[in-house]
Amino acid sequence: MRRWWLWGLGVLLLLLLASPFALRMALERGALTASLDAALERATGRAVTLGPIALRLSLPPQVTVQDVRVANLPGMQAPDFARIGRLEVTLALRALLDGRVDILELRLAEAELWLERDAAGVANWRFGGEGGGGAGTMPGLVRIESSRLHPPDGLPGPIGIESLTVRREGNLTLQGRIRLRDEVMRVEASLDAAAAARASLAGDGFRLGAEGRVAESLADPAWNLALTADVVSPARLMALLGSDAVLPALGPLTGTARLGPAGRLADLRVTAGASEPWAGLKLSQAVLSASALDQAMQLSLQGERGGVRLGAEFSLPPPLRAFTTSAPMPVTARMTAGPARLTARGAFTWSDPLGAAPFDVTLSAPQLAPLGRLLGFELPALRQVEAQGRLSRAGAAALRWDAARLQATGLAATGAITIGWGGRPNVQGSLQFANLDLGAALPAAPAPPRLPGRVIPDVPLPVAALRGFDATLDLTADRLEAAGLTWRGLRSRVTLAAGRLELADFAITSPGGSLGGRIGWDVAHTPPRATVALRSGGHGLDIAAIRRELGAGIGVQGPVEVALDLRGEGATTRALAASVSGALGLAMVEGRLSRAGMFQIGPDLTRILLMGRAPPEGVEIRCFALSFAAEAGLLRSEALLLESSAGRITGSLAVNLRNETLAAQLRPDLRVFGATMRAPVGIGGTLAAPRVGVEPGQALAQVVGDTVANRLWRSSTVEWLRGDTGEEDCPAQLRQARLGRAGREPAAAPTVIPLVPRELQAPVQEVFRGLGGLLGGRR
Numbered sequence: 001m002r003r004w005w006l007w008g009l010g011v012l013l014l015l016l017l018a019s020p021f022a023l024r025m026a027l028e029r030g031a032l033t034a035s036l037d038a039a040l041e042r043a044t045g046r047a048v049t050l051g052p053i054a055l056r057l058s059l060p061p062q063v064t065v066q067d068v069r070v071a072n073l074p075g076m077q078a079p080d081f082a083r084i085g086r087l088e089v090t091l092a093l094r095a096l097l098d099g100r101v102d103i104l105e106l107r108l109a110e111a112e113l114w115l116e117r118d119a120a121g122v123a124n125w126r127f128g129g130e131g132g133g134g135a136g137t138m139p140g141l142v143r144i145e146s147s148r149l150h151p152p153d154g155l156p157g158p159i160g161i162e163s164l165t166v167r168r169e170g171n172l173t174l175q176g177r178i179r180l181r182d183e184v185m186r187v188e189a190s191l192d193a194a195a196a197a198r199a200s201l202a203g204d205g206f207r208l209g210a211e212g213r214v215a216e217s218l219a220d221p222a223w224n225l226a227l228t229a230d231v232v233s234p235a236r237l238m239a240l241l242g243s244d245a246v247l248p249a250l251g252p253l254t255g256t257a258r259l260g261p262a263g264r265l266a267d268l269r270v271t272a273g274a275s276e277p278w279a280g281l282k283l284s285q286a287v288l289s290a291s292a293l294d295q296a297m298q299l300s301l302q303g304e305r306g307g308v309r310l311g312a313e314f315s316l317p318p319p320l321r322a323f324t325t326s327a328p329m330p331v332t333a334r335m336t337a338g339p340a341r342l343t344a345r346g347a348f349t350w351s352d353p354l355g356a357a358p359f360d361v362t363l364s365a366p367q368l369a370p371l372g373r374l375l376g377f378e379l380p381a382l383r384q385v386e387a388q389g390r391l392s393r394a395g396a397a398a399l400r401w402d403a404a405r406l407q408a409t410g411l412a413a414t415g416a417i418t419i420g421w422g423g424r425p426n427v428q429g430s431l432q433f434a435n436l437d438l439g440a441a442l443p444a445a446p447a448p449p450r451l452p453g454r455v456i457p458d459v460p461l462p463v464a465a466l467r468g469f470d471a472t473l474d475l476t477a478d479r480l481e482a483a484g485l486t487w488r489g490l491r492s493r494v495t496l497a498a499g500r501l502e503l504a505d506f507a508i509t510s511p512g513g514s515l516g517g518r519i520g521w522d523v524a525h526t527p528p529r530a531t532v533a534l535r536s537g538g539h540g541l542d543i544a545a546i547r548r549e550l551g552a553g554i555g556v557q558g559p560v561e562v563a564l565d566l567r568g569e570g571a572t573t574r575a576l577a578a579s580v581s582g583a584l585g586l587a588m589v590e591g592r593l594s595r596a597g598m599f600q601i602g603p604d605l606t607r608i609l610l611m612g613r614a615p616p617e618g619v620e621i622r623c624f625a626l627s628f629a630a631e632a633g634l635l636r637s638e639a640l641l642l643e644s645s646a647g648r649i650t651g652s653l654a655v656n657l658r659n660e661t662l663a664a665q666l667r668p669d670l671r672v673f674g675a676t677m678r679a680p681v682g683i684g685g686t687l688a689a690p691r692v693g694v695e696p697g698q699a700l701a702q703v704v705g706d707t708v709a710n711r712l713w714r715s716s717t718v719e720w721l722r723g724d725t726g727e728e729d730c731p732a733q734l735r736q737a738r739l740g741r742a743g744r745e746p747a748a749a750p751t752v753i754p755l756v757p758r759e760l761q762a763p764v765q766e767v768f769r770g771l772g773g774l775l776g777g778r779r
Contacts, residue, residue: 085110251275306373340365397422410440499524512542558591585627639736
């Protein structure tokens with residue numbers, strides 16, 4: 001009996017030792033290929049084609065299969081679900097001894113897997129059950145290594161699988177490492193018997209998660225997954241996903257959504273934290289939301305720039321369109337900057353937000369100046385601003401405003417403007433003002449403090465406003481209200497470059513006539529430099545018409561020609577006056593000084609100049625010429641002549657604009673017995689308080705100093721007695737007052753003897769000519 005037991009044990013050991021070799025022989029001869037195919041089909045629910053098979057002698061036994069193909073589901077585009085370079089199958093030994101093939105573990109390497117859905121939305125990665133191709137049973141452990149996964153259309157890929165492990169031990173769990181565009185990510189997932197699911201995908205700087213309930217079919221209403229996302233660098237994630245969208249430098253993102261039946265996403269919301277996407281623009285929060293993928297998105301922004309609070313609301317196309325097309329998409333924007341409101345409607349693309357089509361914009365702002373802090377340069381202090389137009393991109397860093405219409409308190413304008421911010425901000429284009437009331441459009445500046453004895457105000461000039469941007473504008477104005485006058489026909493080519501402002505081809509018409517020339521203001525220089533070169537047009541300015549416009553009395557009638565070519569330095573009006581250099585002149589031919597105008601120059605001076613006689617009908621002016629040469633704030637007359645029906649006045653005048661002192665020596669002429677009789681008049685004091693009757697040399701010493709006074713002024717007693725002063729006649733003085741230009745000259749007039757009635761002029765002149773010859777006077 002014992003011997004038979006030993007023989008039985010020996011045979012059993014022999015069978016155990018020989019069974020692997022027998023199994024290998026069976027596999028190599030294909031005896032178990034059909035059984036193995038069937039086992040794999042049960043595990044996957046798909047038709048499986050096997051290549052060469054080898055057995056590793058181990059417990060439990062392992063079978064290695066080369067070139068395995070797993071068929072796809074009917075209706076899918078790809079012919080195969082998987083192509084596996086090497087498949088390792090771990091088999092249950094006991095089942096093998098019973099003649100069955102049960103798979104304990106699958107290991108895939110060098111595999112290509114294609115994931116897709118058919119027209120009905122059935123996924124080919126569901127094994128067993130609905131859509132699985134059979135009632136397959138998944139092995140307890142599946143490992144995938146060194147493989148690639150091709151996601152469904154619309155998702156980035158392919159995805160490299162470094163290692164992925166799927167376990168079925170009560171709950172279904174998945175863990176592993178995958179790679180997308182050289183970015184390694186960790187993936188984890190779990191699914192319990194009650195269909196409660198949890199999954200996460202984490203990479204460098206981001207984490208995506210899902211939690212909720214799933215079902216066998218996407219159409220099942222039990223689908224309800226809460227999706228979350230935390231992203232440190234949105235731009236990096238977009239590049240990882242293969243998007244070419246150019247995103248601003250947003251802050252960290254958090255996102256939420258809900259995945260429901262049929263794979264429908266709902267309640268999408270993405271929130272960006274604090275960031276500075278553009279220089280100076282600080283966003284405290286940005287929120288993008290949509291109720292579903294096929295519903296319009298809403299984008300809201302909150303932030304500030306230059307101390308101005310900003311808010312914006314954008315209505316965007318649905319995500320299914322916005323993120324899947326490069327065609328222009330409609331957008332509506334409503335923005336606030338403090339109390340200002342801006343509305344824009346147009347089209348955009350992600351790669352070129354302002355280049356797709358113009359935006360129709362409307363701006364409403366109670367104050368315009370605060371908006372300058374948003375743009376980085378000062379804007380005019382306009383009030384109650386309403387603006388419309390079409391806004392489009394013009395170059396890499398510029399916006400063009402076409403069909404522009406601007407209305408504000410005191411102005412109405414149209415035009416086309418291009419605003420650039422690459423490097424220095426710049427403005428180019430044209431503006432046409434139908435009406436521009438400077439007094440109403442700009443807030444009244446506080447009255448400058450007046451110092452006792454001063455006439456010239458000390459008003460600060462807008463230096464800083466011109467240093468922050470460049471401009472080239474063709475400027476016109478049909479009607480301009482300024483300095484109490486209504487001006488018309490303003491036109492000029494305005495250029496501002498690096499702080500140098502120039503109004504070239506400047507022309508404007510006042511109530512009394514036109515002015516034209518050039519104005520310059522260089523605020524890049526320290527101190528700022530100003531240049532003015534203007535001339536009146538035609539025969540000059542009608543001073544009476546200007547005074548009527550101002551509501552003042554009419555003192556002088558007739559055209560006055562104005563010419564000036566001045567320059568100065570300073571940031572205030574008083575500083576400019578104190579440094580002025582150049583020349584200016586006034587010329588009049590055939591005018592009239594009314595009796596009221598005589599007394600406007602002072603009753604004492606009028607009485608002295610006219611020998612106590614102020615004709616009630618006024619004084620006819622044959623010619624008047626006055627010009628100054630200016631140097632560093634000191635003005636000295638080069639022409640001073642008044643020929644009128646009351647006589648002839650010549651002289652010299654000096655004004656110091658630094659301290660506003662003046663000195664004058666006026667010489668009114670009276671022809672008596674053929675000789676020129678003069679009664680010189682000295683004027684001194686200041687512009688605020690002139691004094692008549694002072695000694696001219698002493699007054700001039702207060703203006704320029706004794707040395708200069710002695711050089712400029714001299715005694716004219718001899719010349720006066722002989723009637724030979726060396727003074728030039730009216731045409732020469734007029735040319736001097738016109739700064740060298742020729743012009744209209746007065747008609748020749750007979751010699752008039754003062755204080756002699758007009759009807760006695762002829763006989764008295766004959767008597768004077770005879771007496772004058774005896775005294776050696778002029779004939």
